[in-house]
Amino acid sequence: GQQLNQSPQSMFIQEGEDVSMNCTSSSIFNTWLWYKQDPGEGPVLLIALYKAGELTSNGRLTAQFGITRKDSFLNISASIPSDVGIYFCAGPRMDSSYKLIFGSGTRLLVRP
Amino acid sequence: DGGITQSPKYLFRKEGQNVTLSCEQNLNHDAMYWYRQDPGQGLRLIYYSQIVNDFQKGDIAEGYSVSREKKESFPLTVTSAQKNPTAFYLCASSIYGGLVTGELFFGEGSRLTVL
Numbered sequence: 699g700q701q702l703n704q705s706p707q708s709m710f711i712q713e714g715e716d717v718s719m720n721c722t723s724s725s726i727f728n729t730w731l732w733y734k735q736d737p738g739e740g741p742v743l744l745i746a747l748y749k750a751g752e753l754t755s756n757g758r759l760t761a762q763f764g765i766t767r768k769d770s771f772l773n774i775s776a777s778i779p780s781d782v783g784i785y786f787c788a789g790p791r792m793d794s795s796y797k798l799i800f801g802s803g804t805r806l807l808v809r810p
Numbered sequence: 811d812g813g814i815t816q817s818p819k820y821l822f823r824k825e826g827q828n829v830t831l832s833c834e835q836n837l838n839h840d841a842m843y844w845y846r847q848d849p850g851q852g853l854r855l856i857y858y859s860q861i862v863n864d865f866q867k868g869d870i871a872e873g874y875s876v877s878r879e880k881k882e883s884f885p886l887t888v889t890s891a892q893k894n895p896t897a898f899y900l901c902a903s904s905i906y907g908g909l910v911t912g913e914l915f916f917g918e919g920s921r922l923t924v925l
Binding site: 702707731738739740741742743746786788797798799800801802803 | 814850851852853854855858868869900902913914916917918919
């Protein structure tokens with residue numbers, strides 16, 4: 699079945715550093731979504747991408763929809779302590795747009 | 811403020827007991843979902859409902875049951891048939907069942923621990 703592979707699994711960085719994470723699949727996706735989950739909370743949508751090659755920013759966050767439609771990247775610039783959390787990529791399944799597939803997440807820790 | 815409310819936030823249960831997790835939304839969303847989250851794993855879909863009085867099994871529905879008698883409410887029952895129920899449960903909703911915009915709104919989650 700469709701799967702989303704996220705890397706890295708975890709990152710421990712210094713405050714102020716830039717962060718880059720990605721999500722890949724062997725299947726094509728028509729939409730890529732990036733969510734952030736704070737500890738003990740539900741995920742919140744950060745960025746949605748709907749077109750191959752699209753580059754979208756939300757403050758210090760930038761995400762890109764890969765040209766092949768099989769991957770997506772999320773970058774965070776000048777990280778701050780509140781960036782701590784788990785970042786998930788997600789996309790609608792081919793068999794049903796009602797169902798999202800989620801990657802296993804990238805856990806980000808920021809050292810002040 | 812509009813949002814999704816899950817309760818209880820923490821729940822302990824003995825083996826063999828059924829337990830019901832509550833999920834209420836005041837966003838006037840048509841669709842509602844239940845996901846399960848285990849450490850180091852992505853979210854897995856348990857059940858979803860596109861409209862009132864209708865719901866569909868997700869990928870891991872065995873041992874769970876739901877109802878959708880009101881648009882605002884989508885409770886999840888974890889039955890004694892669920893072999894490994896200890897997990898973090900997330901309820902979500904979306905404006906349309908077809909996920910046109912892709913945006914799911916999540917509740918704060920309920921952490922169930924089986925003793």
